[in-house]
Amino acid sequence: MSDLRNQALEYAHQNSAAYLQSLQSLVQIPSISTSVDHKKAIKETAEWLADRLRKIGFKNVALYPTAGHPVVFGEYIIDRPGRKTVLIYGHYDVQPVEPLEQWKTNPFEATVVGDNLFGRGASDMKGQIMASMDAVEAVIHAGEPPVNIKFMIEGEEEIGSPNLGPFLKEKAKLLAADVVLNPDSGMLAADFPTLTYALRGLAYFELRVYGPEHDLHSGLFGGAVHNPAQALAELIAGMHDADGRVTLPGYYDSVREMKPAEREDMARLPLNDDFYKAQTGAPELCGEKGYTAAERIGARPTLEVNGLLSGFTGQGSKTVIPAWAMAKISMRLVPDQDPEEVYHQFIEYLKLKAPPTIRWEVIRMSGGPASFTDPNHPAARAMSQAMETVWGKRPVFRREGGSIPIVSDMQETLGIESVLTGFGLPEDNVHAPNEKLHLPTWYRGIDSLILFFYNYGAQE
Amino acid sequence: MSDLRNQALEYAHQNSAAYLQSLQSLVQIPSISTSVDHKKAIKETAEWLADRLRKIGFKNVALYPTAGHPVVFGEYIIDRPGRKTVLIYGHYDVQPVEPLEQWKTNPFEATVVGDNLFGRGASDMKGQIMASMDAVEAVIHAGEPPVNIKFMIEGEEEIGSPNLGPFLKEKAKLLAADVVLNPDSGMLAADFPTLTYALRGLAYFELRVYGPEHDLHSGLFGGAVHNPAQALAELIAGMHDADGRVTLPGYYDSVREMKPAEREDMARLPLNDDFYKAQTGAPELCGEKGYTAAERIGARPTLEVNGLLSGFTGQGSKTVIPAWAMAKISMRLVPDQDPEEVYHQFIEYLKLKAPPTIRWEVIRMSGGPASFTDPNHPAARAMSQAMETVWGKRPVFRREGGSIPIVSDMQETLGIESVLTGFGLPEDNVHAPNEKLHLPTWYRGIDSLILFFYNYGAQE
Incomplete structure (x- = not known):
């Protein structure tokens, strides 16, 4: 197993330039889900992803129509008892780009400047989808993957996933898995690998x-x-x-009020008021009395x-x-x-x-609704270990202010827990002009996902 | 004099169709002063008006450049002692047309529907400018006009006349007159000829x-x-x-608080709350406690x-x-x-x-600033008489809520009082979609302006 793991990592490292090019191609398609003018781009993006899944060996690859934009699905299954299945969730749609005049690069040109790739969706979440696919490609190239893998990539997350609920119910069997890997939540900072256990x-x-x-x-x-x-x-x-x-x-x-222990844990995160002042550039912070900014964002x-x-x-x-x-x-x-x-x-x-x-x-x-996941789930432990290997430090477990409705939908409809991670940074300007992806962190993310599959597959 | 007067009225009646066509041509030029995209239309409108003045015999017709849009000037002077001079003020610019989708006709097509001419500027105030020019044309056609006449038509009223103040100071001699006729304030209703003595x-x-x-x-x-x-x-x-x-x-x-007598006068106007509810279509009226809607609009x-x-x-x-x-x-x-x-x-x-x-x-x-004019000025009396002849009833003297800064500028810079009148109606949708002009009232307006010139010229 250690051999396969190293081969997979080596393959990823050798292909880093091709991985970046591939991500750039994906970011260049303007898949704005809220805009009726971008339906063609939405379809093109879904087809691009399906092609990519086919190329790395996935089966049953299909675009499932919904009342809105289609869901991309594909699976890589080795039908042998005892093998675990990871369902990787993603969304290929992006936010609108207004105000356009505030962008320093064309949002759909996918421009590399220094360590960053600038473009709408680079961080949220085309970069995260591609990190997952790139990791899977490396694992498949190395030999038999340690777990079965499914991808489900929707096109309506940025407009509130209005058609995903019915899809989950209809396709419960197709989507069956031991855990959902959801790389749509980010990191606290480039040197703080992060697992999220609560979302608003x-x-x-x-x-x-x-x-x-x-x-x-x-x-x-x-x-x-x-x-x-x-x-x-x-x-x-x-x-x-x-x-x-x-x-x-x-x-x-x-x-639900925070427990004192949780507030103490949160106070230890590198998320003090100075951090949020620097992140936002606001003249002063502001919000509900009696709570820190991190608490107001994460738990209020x-x-x-x-x-x-x-x-x-x-x-x-x-x-x-x-x-x-x-x-x-x-x-x-x-x-x-x-x-x-x-x-x-x-x-x-x-x-x-x-x-x-x-x-x-x-x-x-x-x-x-908001969602809470189990930070002690075996897959969460496998991801935590993987991150520790790559970053040399234990990841932070945190509550996040954003909303990923699919997490509670997965729990309620399919009974599957999610591992919430991702390699976006707070300064990535998601939903804002000049969205970007920090490439060194992204490459570390690919490595940690490769390790996650082996860690999780090796668990009893 | 009575002969000339009747000839002028007859000429106006015979030319009523041509007068309407001419007004339509003017409304069709989209002279939106706040829009940088409409500079050409602004110039075209100014030139159109200058041409018209030349055609009816005006001299010294010119477009005076300002830091913004040009002022159209022209004069019809017979140099004989004792003749009075009326300076007619107008603005040829119009408000923007947004929201365009709420217009039932193209705002720059100048469409007649029943008794009304629909189009941006039809009422505010291209219709009023043309009523004045049409009246002057009829008076000149009949013979020697009873007064000297000057026109000064600016192109920036709807953006607050930023360049008119300096123009007045520079051209004080050119603009010298006994009174300003300003037809930019409207009527209470089609059967209520109106003279305005206060503006906000x-x-x-x-x-x-x-x-x-x-x-x-x-x-x-x-x-x-x-x-x-x-x-x-x-x-x-x-x-x-x-x-x-x-x-x-x-x-x-x-x-300045209203005097009790003024409040009593206002209470007698046909401007009760039902009138304003009907005019606005608001669910309920609303405003400063202790005052009627008419008082809140006119005097607060x-x-x-x-x-x-x-x-x-x-x-x-x-x-x-x-x-x-x-x-x-x-x-x-x-x-x-x-x-x-x-x-x-x-x-x-x-x-x-x-x-x-x-x-x-x-x-x-x-x-x-707000302005107050003298309701007993000889020219106001001449206009009041003229209206009484045409409508068969004495005009209403009222305070109006709108702003016509030129009125106080004329008082302060040139020492000239204004007669404030006009033939627009409250339901004309000025500054709003579906602006229109009530044509029967407009034709009465032309007649009353013809009579005004003769009345004022005949006064000792």
Whole structure:
């Protein structure tokens, strides 16, 4: 086994340039899932991945259609009793690129600058998909893989995976596995290999406020009606109290409080306020009173305004009272908040607070509960060992602020635990201009995934 | 004189179809002054107007360049002692047309539907300019005009006339006149001829709030920083108190209160709350406590949000903490508020209320003080008589909520009073989609302007 392992590592090292080129080709396809203009790119990306799986020897490779974008599936199975199966999850879709003028390189050119590969999706998560495929290719090249491997790569994660739930239910047999390897969560820093054991959930809404029937001249009518942009601002302002707590009725009722030991563990992570100030560049940090920034991100629910639009927003001035105003508003949820309940809390808040001078409407968008995984799962231990070998230090176990709804879906629908890892860094600008991937860390990630397969396969 | 008058009226009636066609041609040129893409249309419009003035016999017709868009000037002078001179003011620029999808006709096609001409600028104020030119054409055709006439038509009213002040100072001699006829204020209703004696001023700003250095992933960082869109909403929400009063420090200190008699006069106008509900289509009216809607619009200062922009505003969802947020905010001012003082009150408010968790910036845009004119000026009486002849009832004298900075500029720089009138209606959707002009009222307007020249010329 040690021989195969070294051969696989050597193969990966020899092919590092080809691996990078291959990743660049993938990043160059603009698979923005939220955009109706990018359907062709979405399909092209899915086909590109299926081709790659076929080339490294996967069977039953197929694009499974959904009501939205297709799921790429493939498997490498040696049908012998006792062999474990790892299902590798990924998403090939990416976030939009606006504001485009803030990008220093073309987001779909996949430009290497120094140690980094710049491009939309380089870190989130085409780099992570390719690290997994590259590791698998090396393992297969070395000989018989130590575990069976399946890939399931969806195309709708960035829009909340609206069609993945039904797919999991339908394809339960096809997807059967001992564990899910999910490389969509990142690392604390380049020298802190990281395993994530808790993720936040999400409830995403669009709130629309309507006032006059059409835009009005602010001179001829200013003073007569409630300006919808002002009314929206008033509603948003009321969603937090002076202590930074969310004011939706009952919002904290089912929030699982951190145990003192967990808070102590978190305090030991290299995630102090200076770290977050440097990461964000904000003038000062801000949030719920009584918690550190790391706790607020990892273990506390939040409410964010993701977008605002009303009236005249071009250059210059227009003296208009807008007919309507819109906000994209989302909540990050923690165990044991229920996205359905949070929706009702949001509606309840609006019923209580919205004045009779305006009309309002809520459009439900994506959502999913928070998730907790077992940090002592055999596969988690195998990954932890692998990382320790590559980095020379034990990985950090942490709670993360992002949402990966597939983790709880896998638990609930298929009864499969996930190992949450990945090789993105906090400074990768994911979902933002100038997204990038740190290549030295990415190569270490490929090595650690190779070792993970052997470690996990060797476990009794 | 009565002969000339009847000949002029007859000429106007015979040419009503040509007058309409001519107005349509003018509306068809998209002279949006705030848009850098429409410079050619601006120039074309100015030249169109200059041509028309030359055709009806005006002399010294010229486009005067400014730092922005040119001013069209022309004069029809008979150099004989004792003749009065009327300077007719107009603006040939128009507001932007967004949201375009809400227009039922192309805004620059100038479409007649029933009694109305639809198109951007039809009412504000190309229709008013053409009513004036058409009346002048008829008067000149009939014989020697009873007064000297000058036209000064600017191209930057909709962006706050930034270059008109210097122009007035430079060209004081050219513009010398006994009175300004300003047809840029409208009528209460088609059967209520109206003379306006007070206008509100304007102070227009763009407020930008900056948070993190770049957009952040709301999962990875939500809870760490003050969301700039939320911070902006909080600042906006604080700009009014529970009584609908503006909270900028000192905002009401120099506001001239209405006298009881004036409030009684206003209460008699056909401008009750039902009127404003019907005009706006808002679910309920709203504004400063203790005043009727008509008073709030005509005689009280306001603060309006004219636009909001932050983060992701497209279709679908993007889980982003925006790096910045922007609001266009303007105040309508009344006598004796000073736009410069109001700017400092706005800054003072932000200094007091903006938290250290964000940075902010204010960009000053257009502004000007409120104005008051003398309702007993001889020219106002001449116009009042003319309207009474055409409509068969005495016109209403009213305060208006809009801003026409040229009125106070004319008073202060040139010492000339203005007669404020016009033939636009409240339901004309000025500054909004589906702007239109009520043609029967417009034709009555032409007649009343013809009579105005004769009435004013005949006065001792």
